Amino acid sequence: MIELLPENVANQIAAGEVIQRPSSAVKELLENAVDARSTKIQLIVKDAGKSLVQVIDNGFGMNASDAEKCFKKHATSKIKSADDLFNISSKGFRGEALSSIAAIAHVELKTRTPEDDIGTQVIMEGNQLVKKETIACPIGTSFAMKNLFFNVPARRNFLKSDNVETKHIIDEFQRVAMAHHDIHFTMHHNEHLLFDLPSANRKQRILSIFGKKYNERLVPIEETTSISKIHGFVVKPEFAKRTRGEQFIFVNNRFIKNSSINHAINVSFKDLISKEHFPSYFLFIEVPTNTIDVNIHPTKTEIKFEDERAIYTMIKSCVRNSLGKYNVAPTLDFETESSFNLPPIEQGKTITPPSIKVNPNYNPFHKETKGYVEENLDLIQQNFQKEFDHSNHNDYAENFSSFGSVSSPHFLSYKNRYVVTTQENGLLLIDLFRAHQQIKFEELKANYSNVNIITQKLLHPLEVDLSSGDIQLCVELKEEFLKLGVEIDQFGKDSVVIHSFPTTSTSIDARAFIESCLESFKHENTHFEHPYEKIAWGIAESYAYSRLNKLKNEEINHLMESLFSLASPKFNVKGLPILSEIDENEISKMFK
Numbered sequence: 173m174i175e176l177l178p179e180n181v182a183n184q185i186a187a188g189e190v191i192q193r194p195s196s197a198v199k200e201l202l203e204n205a206v207d208a209r210s211t212k213i214q215l216i217v218k219d220a221g222k223s224l225v226q227v228i229d230n231g232f233g234m235n236a237s238d239a240e241k242c243f244k245k246h247a248t249s250k251i252k253s254a255d256d257l258f259n260i261s262s263k264g265f266r267g268e269a270l271s272s273i274a275a276i277a278h279v280e281l282k283t284r285t286p287e288d289d290i291g292t293q294v295i296m297e298g299n300q301l302v303k304k305e306t307i308a309c310p311i312g313t314s315f316a317m318k319n320l321f322f323n324v325p326a327r328r329n330f331l332k333s334d335n336v337e338t339k340h341i342i343d344e345f346q347r348v349a350m351a352h353h354d355i356h357f358t359m360h361h362n363e364h365l366l367f368d369l370p371s372a373n374r375k376q377r378i379l380s381i382f383g384k385k386y387n388e389r390l391v392p393i394e395e396t397t398s399i400s401k402i403h404g405f406v407v408k409p410e411f412a413k414r415t416r417g418e419q420f421i422f423v424n425n426r427f428i429k430n431s432s433i434n435h436a437i438n439v440s441f442k443d444l445i446s447k448e449h450f451p452s453y454f455l456f457i458e459v460p461t462n463t464i465d466v467n468i469h470p471t472k473t474e475i476k477f478e479d480e481r482a483i484y485t486m487i488k489s490c491v492r493n494s495l496g497k498y499n500v501a502p503t504l505d506f507e508t509e510s511s512f513n514l515p516p517i518e519q520g521k522t523i524t525p526p527s528i529k530v531n532p533n534y535n536p537f538h539k540e541t542k543g544y545v546e547e548n549l550d551l552i553q554q555n556f557q558k559e560f561d562h563s564n565h566n567d568y569a570e571n572f573s574s575f576g577s578v579s580s581p582h583f584l585s586y587k588n589r590y591v592v593t594t595q596e597n598g599l600l601l602i603d604l605f606r607a608h609q610q611i612k613f614e615e616l617k618a619n620y621s622n623v624n625i626i627t628q629k630l631l632h633p634l635e636v637d638l639s640s641g642d643i644q645l646c647v648e649l650k651e652e653f654l655k656l657g658v659e660i661d662q663f664g665k666d667s668v669v670i671h672s673f674p675t676t677s678t679s680i681d682a683r684a685f686i687e688s689c690l691e692s693f694k695h696e697n698t699h700f701e702h703p704y705e706k707i708a709w710g711i712a713e714s715y716a717y718s719r720l721n722k723l724k725n726e727e728i729n730h731l732m733e734s735l736f737s738l739a740s741p742k743f744n745v746k747g748l749p750i751l752s753e754i755d756e757n758e759i760s761k762m763f764k
């Protein structure tokens with residue numbers, strides 16, 4: 173029953189591993205241009221790469237014979253034997269990029285070496301040579317890839333919207349441009365010049381990609397040992413973002429992903445940024461080529477280090493040192509600023525929280541027809557009277573700010589952060605921020621797409637500067653934002669502006685809001701049923717945060733009522749607890 177796949181099918185399958193989307197071709201073509209020792213490389217893209225990806229370089233070109241041979245499977249000039257695999261200094265070596273591209277697109281190559289007076293043009297369609305002739309052309313190489321996946325419509329259908337694909341292309345372009353700061357790079361998309369990056373030093377290159385504002389945000393990193401050299405920059409903790417955006421690791425000028433190095437940096441930033449923030453970094457690691465293995469993945473974005481532990485330790489200590497040296501650590505007051513991570517207790521004061529055991533099977537809210545508060549109003553009131561009437565003047569009670577008019581149920585707020593109340597057989601502790609966010613989230617969801625949605629024009633539109641990839645994503649999501657009452661627009665080359673917001677609150681942290689929305693779009697997560705819910709969650713978060721510490725007693729009472737009329741008030745949409753119960757047994761144990 174076994175049959176061998178026809179060659180063209182096998183080729184297409186193999187090609188799919190290397191070229192998954194237009195941006196993969198961008199990466200491969202740019203890297204080939206770098207390997208050709210070019211000093212200027214131009215990237216030209218049309219329709220997010222779906223109709224054209226072209227790379228023009230001024231490198232050493234190819235002669236007439238190589239111009240045809242380069243499209244063959246395993247055709248490479250970069251290694252000769254398996255031994256060379258452990259001494260790789262070029263970007264490419266697998267000899268499969270051009271054959272893959274030729275298998276699934278129309279390719280037009282024009283190339284000339286400095287030694288030749290005349291160049292060669294080669295046209296390939298689905299691995300077939302369609303044309304080869306001599307032509308006049310400048311020294312260097314131009315690859316134009318047209319009609320990607322013309323013969324694999326299923327793959328074409330898997331491509332995302334133009335904005336998403338363009339973002340991927342920009343990401344690849346930036347990575348290569350960052351690794352090779354001494355090369356002049358330009359990028360055009362649909363005739364617009366998106367980037368013009370003349371040869372520069374590393375720092376200037378980063379600034380010209382991410383904006384001049386990074387000048388004061390970067391802390392230099394530098395460390396040399398016998399096994400490696402590490403240099404680059406980390407972004408000061410106070411500029412940490414709520415999106416994983418700017419995390420770049422390069423090993424021997426190759427962009428790579430490595431969770432261990434990422435972990436080392438996260439550890440160095442521990443206590444300097446909140447849990448919701450991610451450190452940003454641009455790290456360049458240089459190691460002898462024979463101490464790494466690049467050949468473990470077709471896209472070469474993962475590598476194996478001979479001594480990963482040593483690299484880990486070294487990065488941890490040198491990042492930590494630099495943060496200390498530049499005096500970043502002690503001046504930080506991150507928790508009170510731009511952070512949603514709420515300090516549970518005043519700083520400097522240590523309080524050991526009681527350990528709370530929750531019976532997972534017990535659900536006081538199983539009755540959905542009637543809200544919890546309505547059902548238990550009397551009980552809550554009686555219990556409150558009994559338990560707290562006589563304790564108003566002791567030390568214990570002073571930690572709580574008591575409020576609530578006689579007629580309302582009794583909810584005590586602790587530091588405007590938690591609410592305490594009683595239930596039939598114990599105490600309930602409610603996380604006020606989480607409750608508020610979940611309630612707002614449900615409200616926004618219910619109003620999605622409602623034309624009468626209450627939105628508030630902002631007196632002063634909020635401007636947020638973003639990377640071009642993030643701007644693309646905002647533009648892409650514009651309609652969804654609007655359906656939830658957020659009016660957002662691109663503003664200039666590197667920022668967006670928010671004109672209106674679905675609340676009356678004036679103190680929205682626009683940057684935190686945008687970053688947290690984008691972050692949830694960049695990473696698959698299963699909490700949300702619909703994409704718009706990610707935006708709603710971001711709005712709810714910003715709203716709850718802007719009202720933090722400002723809630724009046726009546727508002728808290730009102731919030732608690734809303735909470736207990738939710739279908740499931742115990743957990744938020746992400747599965748984190750909104751409330752905790754301390755049952756009678758736990759309480760009596762405390763007094764043994």
Ligand code: ADP
Pocket residue numbers: 200204205208229231232233234242247248249250263264265266267268269270271312313
């Ligand atoms: P690899 O880069 O792994 O060697 P590719 O399929 O990307 O494999 O390229 C095949 C070969 O074509 C390269 O080894 C190189 O000799 C040649 N080549 C590709 N692009 C260029 C270019 N821009 N300039 C000069 N030679 C090139």
Ligand code: MG
Pocket residue numbers: 200203204263264265269270
């Ligand atoms: Mg290559």
